[in-house]
Amino acid sequence: MSISGSSTQASLASPEPRVFISYARSDGEGFAKALRQALERENIPLWQDRVAMEGGRDWWLQIEEALQKVDFMVLVMTPNALRSEIVRKEWRYARQNGVCVYPVKASPDLDFSALPRWMRTAHFYDLGYDPEALQRGPEWERFIAGLRGECREPRVPFMAADLPSDFVARPEEFEQIISSLLDERRENPVAITAALRGAGGYGKTTLALAVCHNERIQEAFDDGILWITLGESVTENDLLAKVETLIHALTGRNSGAPTLEGAAHKLREALGERDILLVIDDVWRASHLEPFLQGGKRCARLITTRLSEILPENAIEIPVEALKDDEALKLLRAGLPEGEDAALRKLAERLHNWAQLIKLANGVLRERVKRYNQTLRQAIDYAYAAYTRRGLGAFDPSNREDRRKAAKSTLEVSLELLSEDERARFGELAIFPEDIDVPLSAVERLWQAAGNLDELETEELCLRLANLSLLLRLDLNERKLRLHDVIRHYLTDTHRAELARW
Numbered sequence: 001m002s003i004s005g006s007s008t009q010a011s012l013a014s015p016e017p018r019v020f021i022s023y024a025r026s027d028g029e030g031f032a033k034a035l036r037q038a039l040e041r042e043n044i045p046l047w048q049d050r051v052a053m054e055g056g057r058d059w060w061l062q063i064e065e066a067l068q069k070v071d072f073m074v075l076v077m078t079p080n081a082l083r084s085e086i087v088r089k090e091w092r093y094a095r096q097n098g099v100c101v102y103p104v105k106a107s108p109d110l111d112f113s114a115l116p117r118w119m120r121t122a123h124f125y126d127l128g129y130d131p132e133a134l135q136r137g138p139e140w141e142r143f144i145a146g147l148r149g150e151c152r153e154p155r156v157p158f159m160a161a162d163l164p165s166d167f168v169a170r171p172e173e174f175e176q177i178i179s180s181l182l183d184e185r186r187e188n189p190v191a192i193t194a195a196l197r198g199a200g201g202y203g204k205t206t207l208a209l210a211v212c213h214n215e216r217i218q219e220a221f222d223d224g225i226l227w228i229t230l231g232e233s234v235t236e237n238d239l240l241a242k243v244e245t246l247i248h249a250l251t252g253r254n255s256g257a258p259t260l261e262g263a264a265h266k267l268r269e270a271l272g273e274r275d276i277l278l279v280i281d282d283v284w285r286a287s288h289l290e291p292f293l294q295g296g297k298r299c300a301r302l303i304t305t306r307l308s309e310i311l312p313e314n315a316i317e318i319p320v321e322a323l324k325d326d327e328a329l330k331l332l333r334a335g336l337p338e339g340e341d342a343a344l345r346k347l348a349e350r351l352h353n354w355a356q357l358i359k360l361a362n363g364v365l366r367e368r369v370k371r372y373n374q375t376l377r378q379a380i381d382y383a384y385a386a387y388t389r390r391g392l393g394a395f396d397p398s399n400r401e402d403r404r405k406a407a408k409s410t411l412e413v414s415l416e417l418l419s420e421d422e423r424a425r426f427g428e429l430a431i432f433p434e435d436i437d438v439p440l441s442a443v444e445r446l447w448q449a450a451g452n453l454d455e456l457e458t459e460e461l462c463l464r465l466a467n468l469s470l471l472l473r474l475d476l477n478e479r480k481l482r483l484h485d486v487i488r489h490y491l492t493d494t495h496r497a498e499l500a501r502w
Helices: 025-041 059-069 077-081 085-096 133-137 139-147 172-181 204-212 215-220 236-251 260-270 286-292 325-332 341-350 355-371 377-390 399-415 420-431 440-451 455-467 485-494 497-500
Strands: 007-009 020-025 074-076 100-105 193-197 227-230 276-283 301-304 316-317 471-477 481-482
Touching: 020 025, 020 085, 020 420, 025 077, 025 133, 059 085, 059 341, 074 077, 074 085, 077 100, 100 139, 100 276, 133 139, 139 227, 172 204, 172 215, 172 301, 172 316, 193 204, 204 215, 204 301, 227 236, 227 286, 236 260, 236 286, 260 286, 276 286, 316 325, 325 341, 355 377, 355 399, 355 420, 355 455, 377 399, 399 485, 420 440, 420 455, 420 485, 440 455, 440 481, 455 471
Parallel strands: 020 074, 074 100, 193 301, 193 316, 227 276, 276 301
Antiparallel strands: 007 020, 471 481
């Protein structure tokens, strides 16, 4: 789309569009326009963004709906299409939905070595580079015959969320994970079980996300990357639903199995011998793992947990502890002016380089610098004084109760930056279950009833909470948010009375 530097095309020639054209607007728009016109002359029904896109509706949701309907994506391959995150997101979503992707050469300057492994083995249609002569291209008839045929591509899911904007690489732990999941040549997947183990808020989930977004991992596990989050209070019905989620991602349909055991058997069949990475996030009990450990001869599992004792005996355990000093400094100064490294390091040290507390402190500093026009030094001094006032002293990060008290003190400093009404609305988010993406539409209904906020006011408050690092994730394109467990536990502890009334 034009707002993102890339675009998609198709047309309303048929009530049942069959083809979706994806391209980078900056260097592929002319070719895509000529291709659309040529396909219309062949009576190939297309989906067209400029005609079909509805004003006022989120553009990416409309792209998703289109890709759920069509059979084929025609990928106009230009140098900028290869670099475009939006085009990549489109072809990834197409593969998730079993849409056949037909790459078309639209430039002689393509770097094929930069392509993902699945695309390097795909057939690239050569229609010629002259947009006005496409129907005379050497492979036009074969191309059209394919688009008129039946698509039989398996679904290739990618279920990992986007990396956070303030992501900081952690090379030591990251390389341990990669070494566990790939063979010695760093090319082929290894069907093993690895686990990231550490306290809450230490960055296990973010590390797992970084692994999923790594090109080597995506190329090795080119049949898909699955992700499921369990949580502390997951029930058997929840587990059944989560197994069904994975089955649907792999097959496009539900198993219909009435029991968890039956669904686990169907998941084993769906995994088959496909090269898949399955991430099982936030596991608390060994019994919760069992449905996800069956079958999949070429499926690797990556578990995140706080507890060593729940892991399978053969799991490779990778501890995730505090950030290294340089990593903590980078995370703490994200979005802040340069300078004051010594003071920032001292503040990070006081927070024991605990990733979640560092993110909260960063939100406080950015608020003081950008909203209140303080210097960075003044903001750091404010944070020190505020944490002292809230009782944040020395604590033992290996002690769970110490961690809880430290999180409480740090969070309360962040909450002081909110108005009374904003704090009340934020506390109400604890009503939503743990470890789920909460639709903004649900938040809007909640806050409309509790505080008379409309859609725009809801979005503005969500942005404010995200800027203070009080949300784990906010996606305004897909219109959903998620709370970190550490923050949600604080909210449920401090708002029990209010939550009971809801």
